[in-house]
């Protein structure tokens with residue numbers, strides 16, 4: 001069992017990603033699933049200066065999955081965020097998104113940067129962006145149009 005991941009987004013501000021979610025998302029980088037990009041949203045809560053990710057969605061029927069493209073078209077992702085919000089009485093909601101890349105050590109593409117920019121312009125809270133490669137992952141935190149890489153602290 002791998003440990004939970006903790007990313008640093010500032011001197012005393014962290015993002016917590018549970019190991020079980022890492023496992024769920026990483027599964028889409030290997031074998032048959034790894035032939036097309038996959039993705040979904042991250043659901044969680046703001047806890048003071050920290051973001052705790054508690055769930056994620058995975059590819060749904062109307063999403064577009066190509067070897068070098070994932071387009072989150074299915075409304076189910078948004079519905080999952082709304083349902084989490086309702087069930088948690090307003091504590092949990094969309095806190096970011098994830099997708100896979102068919103490369104060992106992923107780096108954000110121009111399309112990724114443009115998509116993330118739009119998301120951070122719409123949301124007032126900071127958003128987490130994660131790309132899973134075949135070997136490593138890339139994680140960033142975005143707000144007000146800009147996204148910066150986060151370091152793993154454990």
Ligand SMILES: [Zn+2]
Pocket residue numbers: 099100101108109112131
């Ligand atoms: Zn990408």
